Amino acid sequence: MLYTSRPILTLILLLLTAPLAAAGFDSDPSRLHLASVNAMITDLDTGEVLYQKNPDAVVPIASVSKLMTALVVLEAKQDMDERIPIQVRDSIQMQNVISRIRLGSELRRREVLHLALMASENRAATALAHAYPGGYFAFVRAMNLKAQALGMNSTRFVEPTGLSYFNVSTARDLTRLIKAARQYPEVRKMTTSEKLDARFSRPRYVLAFYNTNRLVNNEEWDILLSKTGYNDAAGRCLALLVRVRGQRIAMVLLDSFGKRSHIGDASRVRQWLETGDSGSVPAVARRYEQEKNRAGRSATVLAEKNR
Secondary structure, three states, X not given: OOOOOHHHXXXXXXXXXXXXXXXXXXXXXXXXXXXXXXXEEEEOOOOEEEEEEOOOOOEEOHHHHHHHHHHHHHHOOOOXXXXXXXXOOOOOOOOOOXXXXXXXXXXXXXXXXXXXXXXXXXXXXXXXXXXXXXXXXXXXHHHHHHHHHOOOOOOEOOOOOOOOOOOEEOHHHHHHHHHHHOXXXXXXXXXXXXEEEEEEEOOOEEEEEEOOOHHHHOOOOOEEEEEEEEEOOOXXXXXXXXXXXXXXXXXXXXXXXXXXXXXXXXXXXXXXXHHOOXXXXXXXXXXXXXXXXXXXXXXXXXXXXXX
8 A cells, every 4th residue: 555645645735726726816806907997807717707897887889899790790691702892871970981991892791891800990890781681770770689689788889880989888798798709710810810911802902901909919918809999989998808827808998098008908907817916007097097987976976966
């Protein structure tokens, strides 16, 4: 019979249980500092909400809307190799929007969707809606029906790009959208690709497009799904699914100040998960976040008084 001393047995047990302990996250939420006004961080493998800030505030979401645009396109089961025309005629928001893509030119539906997701191309997203069965307005209706089906009860869409301030949602609802979108290999692949050379016809020309999220170029990140967004009302936004310490983490970061603040917040979340401390937020971004929170609380108090 083989006998094992108690110290050695204890060491063996520690080694066996260490991976199990490492799999979870026990970071203190008070040690995570973000520039984003609204946020939710969720471990999708366990379902645990690791951090939340104003998760149910209904706010504009800008081009994060295009994740829903993608779901509607893919669930319509249309021919992805069909060449569709680039049209914007039914969209009020697109009438004065500048784009490198020529109106009337054609591109395969698959590549049009790729441009909408990866490069956040607004003419591409609008063209997908025009080429939907029933047309543009049927597409927008389908976006809202899909939101209802996913339990995104605080979400509303009025168009497919996110240019409108009336495309609104919450950090909690957008976490549901990430969960749904990750089921589609096309969305995962398109949102994490670095570049696409799009080959148009009628007339024939080629344009290079790049991902709006520079983190996809960083080998230190294991990004599974990504969508950025920005307009004046929404601020900088980011919906991200990333693998951290072997776990799939959904990050929804809404309304931050500065061109890179949403990327900085994603890095702070990752650092917090890996080390327990996120580091600090730039002073200007912190002031913006504090001012928006004060404005939000004042609006809430006023609404309660008028109820």
